[in-house]
Amino acid sequence: MSNEKKVRAYTNIALIKYWGKRDEKLFLPMNSSLSLTLDSFYTETSVSFEDSTEGDVFYLNDALQDAKATQKVSRFLDLFRQEAGITSAAVVKSTNFVPTAAGLASSASGMAALAGAANLASGLNLDKTTLSTYARRGSGSATRSMFGGFVEWEKGTNNEDSRAIKIDEASWDIGMVTIIVNDKQKSISSREGMKNTVATSPFYPSWLESTSVDLANIKEAILAKDFEQVGMITESNGMKMHATMLGANPPLSYWEPDSVRAMQAVRNLRQSGIPCYFTMDAGPNVKVLCRLSDSQKIKDYLVQTFNPEQIVISGPGKDLEEISI
Amino acid sequence: MSNEKKVRAYTNIALIKYWGKRDEKLFLPMNSSLSLTLDSFYTETSVSFEDSTEGDVFYLNDALQDAKATQKVSRFLDLFRQEAGITSAAVVKSTNFVPTAAGLASSASGMAALAGAANLASGLNLDKTTLSTYARRGSGSATRSMFGGFVEWEKGTNNEDSRAIKIDEASWDIGMVTIIVNDKQKSISSREGMKNTVATSPFYPSWLESTSVDLANIKEAILAKDFEQVGMITESNGMKMHATMLGANPPLSYWEPDSVRAMQAVRNLRQSGIPCYFTMDAGPNVKVLCRLSDSQKIKDYLVQTFNPEQIVISGPGKDLEEISI
Numbered sequence: 001m002s003n004e005k006k007v008r009a010y011t012n013i014a015l016i017k018y019w020g021k022r023d024e025k026l027f028l029p030m031n032s033s034l035s036l037t038l039d040s041f042y043t044e045t046s047v048s049f050e051d052s053t054e055g056d057v058f059y060l061n062d063a064l065q066d067a068k069a070t071q072k073v074s075r076f077l078d079l080f081r082q083e084a085g086i087t088s089a090a091v092v093k094s095t096n097f098v099p100t101a102a103g104l105a106s107s108a109s110g111m112a113a114l115a116g117a118a119n120l121a122s123g124l125n126l127d128k129t130t131l132s133t134y135a136r137r138g139s140g141s142a143t144r145s146m147f148g149g150f151v152e153w154e155k156g157t158n159n160e161d162s163r164a165i166k167i168d169e170a171s172w173d174i175g176m177v178t179i180i181v182n183d184k185q186k187s188i189s190s191r192e193g194m195k196n197t198v199a200t201s202p203f204y205p206s207w208l209e210s211t212s213v214d215l216a217n218i219k220e221a222i223l224a225k226d227f228e229q230v231g232m233i234t235e236s237n238g239m240k241m242h243a244t245m246l247g248a249n250p251p252l253s254y255w256e257p258d259s260v261r262a263m264q265a266v267r268n269l270r271q272s273g274i275p276c277y278f279t280m281d282a283g284p285n286v287k288v289l290c291r292l293s294d295s296q297k298i299k300d301y302l303v304q305t306f307n308p309e310q311i312v313i314s315g316p317g318k319d320l321e322e323i324s325i
Numbered sequence: 326m327s328n329e330k331k332v333r334a335y336t337n338i339a340l341i342k343y344w345g346k347r348d349e350k351l352f353l354p355m356n357s358s359l360s361l362t363l364d365s366f367y368t369e370t371s372v373s374f375e376d377s378t379e380g381d382v383f384y385l386n387d388a389l390q391d392a393k394a395t396q397k398v399s400r401f402l403d404l405f406r407q408e409a410g411i412t413s414a415a416v417v418k419s420t421n422f423v424p425t426a427a428g429l430a431s432s433a434s435g436m437a438a439l440a441g442a443a444n445l446a447s448g449l450n451l452d453k454t455t456l457s458t459y460a461r462r463g464s465g466s467a468t469r470s471m472f473g474g475f476v477e478w479e480k481g482t483n484n485e486d487s488r489a490i491k492i493d494e495a496s497w498d499i500g501m502v503t504i505i506v507n508d509k510q511k512s513i514s515s516r517e518g519m520k521n522t523v524a525t526s527p528f529y530p531s532w533l534e535s536t537s538v539d540l541a542n543i544k545e546a547i548l549a550k551d552f553e554q555v556g557m558i559t560e561s562n563g564m565k566m567h568a569t570m571l572g573a574n575p576p577l578s579y580w581e582p583d584s585v586r587a588m589q590a591v592r593n594l595r596q597s598g599i600p601c602y603f604t605m606d607a608g609p610n611v612k613v614l615c616r617l618s619d620s621q622k623i624k625d626y627l628v629q630t631f632n633p634e635q636i637v638i639s640g641p642g643k644d645l646e647e648i649s650i
Contacts, residue, residue, distance in 0.1 A: 202535040203528040203568060210527040210572075232575070239576035243528060243568035247535075250557070251564035257582035264582075 006324075007116030010317030011041040011106040012144045012151065013176060013287050015234040015279065016215045017241040019207070020198040022155075027136045027143075028162050030198065031211050032155045034218060035144040036289070037317035038176055041106055044323060045094040045113035047077070047121040052089045059093045076111070076138045077118055084122040092117070098312075111138030112145035116320045128320060132164035148318035150222050152215075168222050170316035175292030177276075177299060178312040181258040181284040190282040193245060193252055201247040207240055214240075227291065231277030234289050238279035254283050261305060262286035269301055331649075332441030335642030336366040336431040337469045337476065338501060338612050340559040340604060341540045342566040344532070345523040347480075352461045352468075353487050355523065356536050357480040359543060360469040361614070362642035363501055366431055369648060370419040370438035372402070372446040377414045384418045401436070401463045402443055409447040417442070423637075436463030437470035441645045453645060457489035473643035475547050477540075493547050495641035500617030502601075502624060503637040506583040506609040515607040518570060518577055526572040532565055539565075552616065556602030559614050563604035579608050583631070587611035590630055594623060 012035035020030040056077065058070040065073075077090050094110065115135040119126050126134070128146045136143040136153075143163065144151040149170035156162030198204055214237045221229035245252040259280065266278045266288055276290040276298055290298055295313045302311050337360035345355040381402065383395040390398075402415050419435065440460040444451050451459070453471045460467040461478075468488065469476040474495035481487030523529055539562045546554035570577040584605065591603045591613055601615040601623055615623055620638040627636050 202531040202565070203572070206527040206531055206572075236574050236576055239571045239578075240527070243571035246564040246568035246571065247528070247531075249561050251561055253564075253585075253588075255580075255585050257585045260578075260580050260582045260585055263578075 005117065005120045005322055006044050006046045007113050007120060007320060008042055008044045008323045009109045009112035009116055009142075009145045009320045010037045010039060010148065011043075011109040012037040012141065012317070013178075013279065014141065014144070014281065015150075015230070015289065016211060016218055016237050017279075017281070018140055018153065019241050019244065019282075020194045020204065021140070024195075026159050026162075027140045028159070029140055029153065029155050031208050032152060032215055033144070034150060034152045034167065034215055035141070036150055036170060036174065036176060037145060037148045038178075038314035039317040040098075040178075040312055040314035041109060042097050042317065043094060043106065043109040043113040044097065045092065045110075045117040047114070047117040048091050049081075049086050049088045049121055050091055054089060056090045056092065059091075061095055073114065076114060079134055079137060080118040080122040080124060084124050086122055090118075090121070107139040108141040108145045111135055111142035112320060114138060115142065115146075116322075120322065129163055129165065131320075133160060133162060135164075136162060146320050149316050152219070166319075167219055172225050173291045173293050174227070174316055175290050175295045176314045177288040177290060177295050177302070178314065179258075179262045179286040179288065179302060179306060180310045180312065181256050181262060181286060188252065188254075188282075193248075193254075193282050196252060197244050197248045200249040201244045203244045203247040207244045210240060211237060228275055231275060231289050234279050235277040242280060254280070256284035258306070259284045259286055262302075265302055265305055269298060274298065330442065330445045330647055331369050331371045332438050332445060332645060333367050333369045333648045334434045334437035334441055334467075334470045334645045335362045335364060335473065336368075336434040337362040337466065337642070338503075338604065339466065339469070339606065340475075340555070340614065341536060341543055341562050342604075342606075343465055343478065344566045344569065344607075345519045345529065346465070349520075351484050351487075352465045353484070354465055354478065354480050356533050357477060357540055358469070358536075359475060359477045359492065359540055360466070361475055361495060361499065361501060362470060362473045363503075363639035364642040365423075365503075365637050365639035366434060367422050367642065368419060368431065368434040368438040369422065370417065370435075370442040372439070372442040373416050374406075374411050374413045374446055375416055379414060381415045381417065384416075386420055398439065401439060404459055404462060405443040405447040405449060409449050411447055415443075415446070432464040433466040433470045436460055436467035437645060439463060440467065440471075441647075445647065454488055454490065456645075458485060458487060460489075461487060471645050474641050477544070491644075492544055497550050498616045498618050499552070499641055500615050500620045501639045502613040502615060502620050502627070503639065504583075504587045504611040504613065504627060504631060505635045505637065506581050506587060506611060513577065513579075513607075518573075518579075518607050521577060522569050522573045525574040526569045528569045528572040532569045535565060536562060553600055556600060556614050559604050560602040567605060579605070581609035584609045584611055586630060587627075590627055594626055599623065 014035045016034040018033035056074045058065040058073045112135045132146040143153045146164045147166040150167040218233045339360045341359040343358035381399045383390040383398045457471040468478045471489045472491040475492040543558040
């Protein structure tokens with residue numbers, strides 16, 4: 001086929017964390033989560049199904065990928081092929097856009113963009129809500145990258161209703177400053193980390209209970225545009241996720257010395273009167289939820305401790321979108 | 326009176342942590358805990374009751390202390406005065422012995438030594454088990470400094486049976502390397518930290534349940550002289566305590582960047598084949614449970630990252646003891 005189209009998906013950072021699956025195969029999560037989509041980190045991907053006796057081909061940042069990476073893409077494309085009755089192989093071209101050389105590859109934007117491009121190429125033309133259930137099966141957090149602004153991933157009850165819904169456009173002076181502490185591959189994958197936590201942490205059941213309260217409260221705070229409340233819930237929920245990991249056996253921590261330094265810097269900024277709140281995912285980087293109008297001031301303070309290229313300012317990202325080539 | 330006698334008490338580091346009171350006034354703990362007494366950090370104290378119209382006088386490291394510090398000592402001495410029918414004021418002289426200039430004052434050895442000296446001066450001559458219930462009312466962790474080796478502080482049911490019992494002399498190649506990350510006064514006291522954790526952390530009930538299992542297991546491992554098992558339980562229990570703090574609202578963390586660096590160093594040492602395990606209390610310092618015979622090797626590795634005066638090797642400390650002046 002010749003109708004090659006490119007789709008752009010933005011990454012997202014969870015404010016209410018996803019940490020643990022109840023169904024490993026379908027990527028059904030233990031709890032509903034909520035994120036902010038960011039405009040500074042995104043992936044653009046095209047898919048074309050072509051008559052070929054060869055298998056799928058996958059280019060990432062113009063480099064042909066190996067069998068393992070390609071197989072992951074192939075399996076994901078099979079969801080679309082099955083639904084659309086397509087038997088041909090695909091050529092997938094994907095580019096990660098990150099504002100610095102520091103990296104920070106994102107499976108959220110990557111799998112969401114792939115879902116979007118496969119949706120176009122397959123002719124299925126699923127709406128974004130339905131498409132989010134496909135993205136989910138590529139990477140849990142990709143579910144939420146279907147939309148811009150504040151997005152909830154409802155845990156749902158089955159494959160069809162575990163999906164993304166937009167809560168708010170986040171068009172009210174919201175931003176995020178990412179502190180890239182370390183862009184190396186982490187030694188324990190999120191997948192392994194969450195699995196061990198669910199299996200061994202005595203705190204996991206209380207985490208689920210308290211996260212469901214946090215989610216209800218943050219949605220209320222978002223709708224009330226109460227930034228401080230959104231921030232406090234974000235910081236508390238993120239630390240509780242890391243607490244469940246510390247409670248795992250053996251204890252699991254993704255923190256680096258610079259992660260602690262970054263969190264201390266955020267506390268200092270807050271004490272100086274700038275409302276800002278940190279969160280962390282399954283890695284050492286620290287993300288600072290703030291007023292977009294404060295983000296440059298925050299960066300100016302952080303460069304006293306970190307290199308400028310470690311600090312990335314983002315505004316709210318948009319819905320998954322088609323890009324003309 | 327003229328029979329001035331000095332008592333020495335050694336500090337202790339909890340392997341199964343005490344974190345939370347069920348009775349603020351009597352220092353009755355939420356859970357039983359277990360510690361290793363250390364020979365490198367101790368306090369020597371003398372008490373003499375003298376006929377005087379003045380109040381109590383308290384010297385710490387040869388410096389006359391202010392009203393606030395003296396009042397804490399006075400209240401504690403009142404327990405002995407009441408029991409012994411003494412009405413006179415006391416002169417208290419206390420010296421903290423720490424192997425470096427870095428400090429690390431300990432309320433555990435301080436209150437235990439004060440209890441021991443008051444016991445002598447008052448003529449009550451309580452046995453150490455009973456005396457541990459007095460020490461407890463000065464500082465919870467002081468309960469365990471009554472004895473050397475591995476000591477359990479049984480949570481008990483009341484003022485009389487919440488006390489120390491020795492589990493094992495720890496005379497089987499056990500040591501601890503303390504990494505002094507920061508000797509400054511912490512911004513949130515243990516007392517406040519534990520109170521907030523009990524009140525707000527959703528993980529607190531599971532912490533108590535899981536600590537009671539850890540305690541049973543570590544006692545079994547100590548009696549079996551299974552060092553690796555003792556170490557793994559120690560590391561896991563300590564991280565779970567810090568997890569309950571991270572779960573508090575607002576989140577509480579005593580970690581400094583160098584705390585993370587120290588824990589990473591311990592993991593590296595372990596991967597290199599030296600069995601050693603970290604624990605942390607309500608502060609940034611990291612304590613490494615190890616074979617005493619490995620302690621110099623461990624110090625040699627740690628001085629690649631820290632200054633030599635930040636690293637202190639301890640063997641197992643002894644019971645509270647009378648020292649001739």
